[in-house]
Amino acid sequence: MSGNRCAVIGVGQTEYRTKRRDVSIAGLVREAAARALADAELTWRDIDAVVLGKAPDLFEGVMMPEAYLADALGAAGKPIMRVHTAGSVGGSTALVGASLIQGGVHDRVLVVAFEKQSESNATWALSTHPPFNASLVVGAGGYFAPHIREYMRRSGAPGHIGTLVAVKDRRNALKNPYAHLRIPGIDRAMVESTPMLWEPIRYLETCPSSDGACALVLASEKAVTGTPAWVLGTAMRSEPIFRAGRDTVDPRAGRDCAADVYRQAGITDPRREIDVAEVYVPFSWYEPMWLENLGFAAEGEGWKLTESGATALDGDIPWNASGGVLSSNPIGASGLIRFAEAALQVRGMAGEHQVDGARRALGHAYGGGAQFFAMWMVGRDRP
Amino acid sequence: MPSEAPPGAAASPGGAVADPGGTVADPGGTVADPGGVPAGDPVVDPVVDHVLEFPGGYTRTTGPVIGRFLTELRDARIVGVRTADGRVLVPPLEYDPATGEDVTGEFAEVGPAGTVQSWAWVGAPRPEHPLARPFAWALIRLDGADTALVHAVDAGDARAMRPGLRVRPRWRAERTGHITDIESFVPEVTKIVSPVRAEYRLRPGRALTRFLEGVARGVLLGCRCGSCGKVYMPYRLSCPECGVAITEERELPDTGTVTTFAINNLPDPRAPEVPFVSAYILLDGADVPLIALVGDVPAHEVRQGMRVRAVWAPRQEWAPSPLSMSNIKWFAPTGEPDAEL
Numbered sequence: 001m002s003g004n005r006c007a008v009i010g011v012g013q014t015e016y017r018t019k020r021r022d023v024s025i026a027g028l029v030r031e032a033a034a035r036a037l038a039d040a041e042l043t044w045r046d047i048d049a050v051v052l053g054k055a056p057d058l059f060e061g062v063m064m065p066e067a068y069l070a071d072a073l074g075a076a077g078k079p080i081m082r083v084h085t086a087g088s089v090g091g092s093t094a095l096v097g098a099s100l101i102q103g104g105v106h107d108r109v110l111v112v113a114f115e116k117q118s119e120s121n122a123t124w125a126l127s128t129h130p131p132f133n134a135s136l137v138v139g140a141g142g143y144f145a146p147h148i149r150e151y152m153r154r155s156g157a158p159g160h161i162g163t164l165v166a167v168k169d170r171r172n173a174l175k176n177p178y179a180h181l182r183i184p185g186i187d188r189a190m191v192e193s194t195p196m197l198w199e200p201i202r203y204l205e206t207c208p209s210s211d212g213a214c215a216l217v218l219a220s221e222k223a224v225t226g227t228p229a230w231v232l233g234t235a236m237r238s239e240p241i242f243r244a245g246r247d248t249v250d251p252r253a254g255r256d257c258a259a260d261v262y263r264q265a266g267i268t269d270p271r272r273e274i275d276v277a278e279v280y281v282p283f284s285w286y287e288p289m290w291l292e293n294l295g296f297a298a299e300g301e302g303w304k305l306t307e308s309g310a311t312a313l314d315g316d317i318p319w320n321a322s323g324g325v326l327s328s329n330p331i332g333a334s335g336l337i338r339f340a341e342a343a344l345q346v347r348g349m350a351g352e353h354q355v356d357g358a359r360r361a362l363g364h365a366y367g368g369g370a371q372f373f374a375m376w377m378v379g380r381d382r383p
Numbered sequence: 384m385p386s387e388a389p390p391g392a393a394a395s396p397g398g399a400v401a402d403p404g405g406t407v408a409d410p411g412g413t414v415a416d417p418g419g420v421p422a423g424d425p426v427v428d429p430v431v432d433h434v435l436e437f438p439g440g441y442t443r444t445t446g447p448v449i450g451r452f453l454t455e456l457r458d459a460r461i462v463g464v465r466t467a468d469g470r471v472l473v474p475p476l477e478y479d480p481a482t483g484e485d486v487t488g489e490f491a492e493v494g495p496a497g498t499v500q501s502w503a504w505v506g507a508p509r510p511e512h513p514l515a516r517p518f519a520w521a522l523i524r525l526d527g528a529d530t531a532l533v534h535a536v537d538a539g540d541a542r543a544m545r546p547g548l549r550v551r552p553r554w555r556a557e558r559t560g561h562i563t564d565i566e567s568f569v570p571e572v573t574k575i576v577s578p579v580r581a582e583y584r585l586r587p588g589r590a591l592t593r594f595l596e597g598v599a600r601g602v603l604l605g606c607r608c609g610s611c612g613k614v615y616m617p618y619r620l621s622c623p624e625c626g627v628a629i630t631e632e633r634e635l636p637d638t639g640t641v642t643t644f645a646i647n648n649l650p651d652p653r654a655p656e657v658p659f660v661s662a663y664i665l666l667d668g669a670d671v672p673l674i675a676l677v678g679d680v681p682a683h684e685v686r687q688g689m690r691v692r693a694v695w696a697p698r699q700e701w702a703p704s705p706l707s708m709s710n711i712k713w714f715a716p717t718g719e720p721d722a723e724l
């Protein structure tokens with residue numbers, strides 16, 4: 001890892017729901033931030049700077065919400081900045097916050113990300129159909145379905161693999177009190193009985209639309225309070241979406257980003273050396289795809305890991321013990337929730353979905369047309 | 384303790400407190416029952432109307448407790464009475480219905496806001512109902528009360544009703560000391576509408592203009608990067624890989640290969656029907672795909688590797704504004720053998 005040591009000392013999450021009608025946007029982000037501060041046993045006054053992330057402004061129609069939310073996040077008289085890298089923004093926000101610690105600029109940074117999808121409709125906001133378009137693009141599911149189909153063709157994965165992930169993550173969600181989708185008794189038959197929305201993606205293989213916020217308190221080594229999760233490696237990558245020969249199934253930017261994080265954290269065999277991973281899987285088939293992209297399985301072999309149960313909560317490399325994006329998806333916060341859950345695991349504070357003895361955890365986010373990536377590795381032990 | 388509403392008080396916003404008259408359908412079987420008509424006599428129907436209505440209406444002496452309640456209503460306040468064990472009954476009674484003991488003489492102001500405990504939706508209101516539009520009869524526990532009051536909730540839509548809904552009274556301007564001094568309860572303000580509109584004047588820019596001018600002539604224009612040799616479609620001015628300016632134009636055929644696709648079951652204004660296929664189509668000679676509709680073939684017969692050709696709309700239907708893709712309806716199978724992927 002480059003720069004000064006950085007640790008996560010506070011994690012705060014709101015309950016994720018279809019509609020948080022009981023809170024304003026300011027109330028929503030304050031709920032998460034206050035819980036993160038309480039976890040770190042700090043107050044607003046102890047924070048040096050605030051970094052805020054969320055997905056496109058068109059989701060809520062609040063333009064530049066960082067300006068409106070500065071006071072709500074206790075930023076008066078302090079630096080505040082806003083991060084936006086589409087769906088990966090939650091992860092990027094944590095990394096920008098961490099860089100302020102690693103660079104020695106601040107000692108305690110509050111990182112917050114949110115989305116209040118119920119204030120409008122994300123599919124509408126993502127399908128603005130500008131004139132003069134030479135290509136027909138059809139929402140997020142319509143965009144990613146062809147990449148999933150291509151993965152299935154290349155790998156020869158059987159059709160039920162996506163179903164297994166949909167069931168596994170929703171069962172995990174039953175152990176997470178913050179999770180949005182809670183479907184007792186979910187099984188393969190239930191998932192397979194739901195309609196294809198964007199074939200080969202079924203309804204229950206799709207993430208929900210959620211309201212919610214997540215917050216972290218990051219600290220320099222000398223400012224650590226409470227139980228730290230040490231940041232062992234951080235990286236962001238992007239790639240040009242219109243590049244000829246771009247591999248949308250196994251994006252180069254994702255591979256490069258993972259390699260960078262593993263190098264910093266001293267990981268050479270992610271499957272063996274990482275205890276738990278929180279990976280951005282908004283459509284169930286992205287678990288086997290990212291298993292390969294992140295080096296947990298060889299090319300074409302990711303689905304076998306899923307099928308074997310290795311990624312289940314009681315498997316040897318649990319993925320998305322929290323229930324993941326498939327169970328809670330306040331888009332702007334979804335990446336930060338992955339990073340936060342990774343930190344909770346190595347702090348031993350993940351409650352019912354704790355992976356016993358987790359010492360090293362990966363947090364991952366991707367966004368746009370699978371062209372933005374953000375990842376970090378956190379650990380129980382100081383690097 | 385939702386079940387502890389005094390039965391009489393909870394049953395009707397008029398009945399127990401002060402009968403507004405006319406809401407009780409049948410006080411004794413004298414009005415509605417045409418009984419005794421002999422069956423099988425089609426000629427003479429002996430039914431006649433007979434109305435019993437005490438001129439000016441009956442009075443109801445309120446007594447001290449309900450009288451205080453109605454007097455406070457006239458002043459736009461809601462009070463309950465405290466029982467010996469400290470609970471507050473709203474509407475108040477002279478006695479504790481649970482024990483039969485007298486209530487204390489202590490009145491407590493409650494509300495005005497309260498919480499809906501349960502409700503019944505009235506989709507087709509009758510003339511006697513408090514509102515002419517659909518509404519809910521609801522059990523409302525006012526803040527500070529231990530029992531619930533029945534009243535109308537003007538929620539607009541049954542979907543707005545739920546246990547826990549917060550409501551407040553809408554008072555009539557002219558009040559007389561009657562339960563109907565509250566016209567109805569209305570939900571608290573939890574949401575406003577904030578119209579946001581951004582209006583743009585867009586030009587396609589040099590590269591896309593050049594491409595769309597080609598489409599207007601029936602030509603698909605791409606370009607070739609002089610540095611990496613990749614052929615881009617649509618035409619563009621720089622290479623996203625190399626960053627250098629592209630100067631070589633290249634006309635591409637309107638045939639290509641479906642590399643992958645989605646079968647969309649959600650409607651889209653740009654697709655003629657559901658399901659529709661949106662496909663990545665790699666035009667012959669191009670190195671980047673475009674996303675387009677595939678038509679003239681059942682959705683489930685589309686394959687990866689399928690050979691397709693653009694289906695152009697008839698010339699006379701071409702858009703008067705030339706800068707559009709609408710001249711191409713979709714891509715359809717050519718019937719050639721599938722390409723290797």
Ligand SMILES: [Zn+2]
Nearest residue numbers: 608611622625
């Ligand atoms: Zn080039």
